[in-house]
Amino acid sequence: MVSILEVHETNKMIEQEKLDVRTITLGISLLDCGDSNLDALSQNIYKKILRLAKTLVATGKEIELEYGIPIVNTRISVTPIALIAGSACRSEGDFVSIARTLDLAARDTGVNFIGGYSALVSKGMTPADETLIRSIPLALSSTERVCCSVNIGSTKTGINMDAVLLMGTIIKETASATRENNSLGCAKLVVFCNAPDDNPFMAGAFHGVSEADAVINVGVSGPGVIRHALEAVRGENFETLCETVKRTAFKVTRAGQLVAQVASERLGIPFGIVDLSLAPTPVVGDSVAGILEEMGLESVGAPGTTAALALLNDHVKKGGIMASSFVGGLSGAFIPVSEDQGMIDAVLRGSLTLEKLEAMTSVSSVGLDMIAIPGDTPASTISGIIADEAAIGMINQKTTAVRLIPVMDKNVGEMVEFGGLLGHAPVQQVNTFCCSDFISRGGRIPAPIHSFRN
Amino acid sequence: MNKTIITVVGKDTVGIIARVCTYLADNQVNIEDISQTIVQGYFNMMMIADIGRSQKPFSEMVTELENLGEEIGVRIRCMREDIFTKMHRI
Numbered sequence: 002m003v004s005i006l007e008v009h010e011t012n013k014m015i016e017q018e019k020l021d022v023r024t025i026t027l028g029i030s031l032l033d034c035g036d037s038n039l040d041a042l043s044q045n046i047y048k049k050i051l052r053l054a055k056t057l058v059a060t061g062k063e064i065e066l067e068y069g070i071p072i073v074n075t076r077i078s079v080t081p082i083a084l085i086a087g088s089a090c091r092s093e094g095d096f097v098s099i100a101r102t103l104d105l106a107a108r109d110t111g112v113n114f115i116g117g118y119s120a121l122v123s124k125g126m127t128p129a130d131e132t133l134i135r136s137i138p139l140a141l142s143s144t145e146r147v148c149c150s151v152n153i154g155s156t157k158t159g160i161n162m163d164a165v166l167l168m169g170t171i172i173k174e175t176a177s178a179t180r181e182n183n184s185l186g187c188a189k190l191v192v193f194c195n196a197p198d199d200n201p202f203m204a205g206a207f208h209g210v211s212e213a214d215a216v217i218n219v220g221v222s223g224p225g226v227i228r229h230a231l232e233a234v235r236g237e238n239f240e241t242l243c244e245t246v247k248r249t250a251f252k253v254t255r256a257g258q259l260v261a262q263v264a265s266e267r268l269g270i271p272f273g274i275v276d277l278s279l280a281p282t283p284v285v286g287d288s289v290a291g292i293l294e295e296m297g298l299e300s301v302g303a304p305g306t307t308a309a310l311a312l313l314n315d316h317v318k319k320g321g322i323m324a325s326s327f328v329g330g331l332s333g334a335f336i337p338v339s340e341d342q343g344m345i346d347a348v349l350r351g352s353l354t355l356e357k358l359e360a361m362t363s364v365s366s367v368g369l370d371m372i373a374i375p376g377d378t379p380a381s382t383i384s385g386i387i388a389d390e391a392a393i394g395m396i397n398q399k400t401t402a403v404r405l406i407p408v409m410d411k412n413v414g415e416m417v418e419f420g421g422l423l424g425h426a427p428v429q430q431v432n433t434f435c436c437s438d439f440i441s442r443g444g445r446i447p448a449p450i451h452s453f454r455n
Numbered sequence: 456m457n458k459t460i461i462t463v464v465g466k467d468t469v470g471i472i473a474r475v476c477t478y479l480a481d482n483q484v485n486i487e488d489i490s491q492t493i494v495q496g497y498f499n500m501m502m503i504a505d506i507g508r509s510q511k512p513f514s515e516m517v518t519e520l521e522n523l524g525e526e527i528g529v530r531i532r533c534m535r536e537d538i539f540t541k542m543h544r545i
Contacts, residue, residue, distance in 0.1 A: 003539040005490045005501040066514045069534035255541045
């Protein structure tokens with residue numbers, strides 16, 4: 002029987018330390034929706050999403066109420082559209098009409114984001130992949146809830162540098178197409194290396210082809226809970242520090258696992274994975290930076306930051322893995338700048354630079370995430386940053402991603418507001434030396450030597 | 456599955472337990488265990504209750520207990536037991 006102190010601890014985590022389930026994401030396969038007629042394809046997609054996700058939002062609310070744990074988002078991910086729409090979509094406009102169908106389906110099911118307007122081009126691009134990629138600026142500027150992702154590399158295939166070059170331009174065009182909203186379109190566009198098939202987190206969620214027809218994936222959260230737990234062991238040695246992270250992560254993940262199982266039962270859809278990522282929000286106290294600073298750093302970005310993040314990430318996983326029957330997705334502490342008040346403060350203080358963030362992505366997080374850069378940053382520079390990040394992912398056999406926002410008409414130091422969970426961020430300095438001769442060589446970077454394991 | 460944890464947190468005052476228990480009795484909820492303590496200066500009560508015989512939808516009970524808490528001036532939460540056992544037991 003649980004004791005009053007345990008009950009008190011759980012309630013404190015929820016009420017004061019902002020423990021929540023960040024997202025219940027319903028992955029839906031659209032592989033059986035294919036049709037060479039555009040209208041028929043659109044209808045098939047819409048009908049299937051509505052059929053499976055009709056009660057998703059209501060179920061999330063019900064679980065939240067009964068178990069007392071906030072469920073911040075309910076979302077949908079679908080099969081990468083480039084894989085299913087190739088025979089019906091001949092032009093960028095055709096693809097955009099599919100994006101609008103997804104947007105409508107998201108609105109009518111009540112989810113706040115739908116992911117999967119995606120292309121997987123880690124080795125090469127089909128005509129459908131390339132047309133979809135070229136349609137992204139218009140798709141993102143004419144929809145509200147659609148999220149895009151493009152996988153441009155993997156440890157097994159190497160890096161598709163043609164796609165890297167193209168994505169630099171697409172990010173700039175998306176920024177320009179959504180310039181009235183602080184280039185917000187770029188916040189819904191992720192460029193991946195080693196993208197996972199079962200990621201529940203936006204903007205990079207899509208339902209991979211290795212997945213079942215429909216599946217429930219859950220992303221937990223709880224940076225505030227970990228930080229509070231670490232306050233109690235201030236000054237203790239690393240063994241105690243790591244143990245505390247591990248124990249706390251176990252509890253956080255168990256809550257996520259429970260929600261995933263209940264949601265799966267009630268919706269009649271199989272449970273997929275729990276994603277162990279620590280996801281911050283702009284709310285004060287819900288910060289990954291706050292954890293690192295609690296460990297003893299004056300400000301995130303100071304020497305020691307990469308080590309602190311590495312141990313945090315590793316022990317969140319060690320605690321979480323035993324708490325869940327299936328772990329997957331991204332499962333790495335997120336370090337988005339605009340969505341984490343501690344990161345924002347560190348940038349403003351001058352302790353956190355783009356280069357330090359890049360170093361941090363090599364040990365833990367998923368990538369350079371939600372970073373505002375000057376609107377006049379050249380496309381080739383953005384491609385260069387994507388290539389660097391992809392190289393870290395490819396060589397280290399981990400997922401990395403880039404979600405940069407070149408904010409039109411803004412310069413270094415200016416603050417940009419994205420709203421809601423996307424937060425706000427100061428425009429950060431980017432290295433201004435040119436890399437365009439390197440980026441525009443064309444072709445691919447071959448797979449690394451350690452990928453040949455057979 | 457029908458086990459529920461009801462917690463009451465707030466300033467101590469006359470009749471808190473009586474009011475909560477009356478509500479539960481009216482709704483055929485059986486109380487299996489009650490414990491109380493003072494945590495950081497606040498009155499903390501926890502009840503383990505069986506709602507198996509109650510006809511009321513669970514979500515309605517959550518809301519009604521919350522409202523009752525507001526009337527008395529305390530915070531009442533009613534949550535399914537699993538969330539606690541999963542977190543604190545392997």
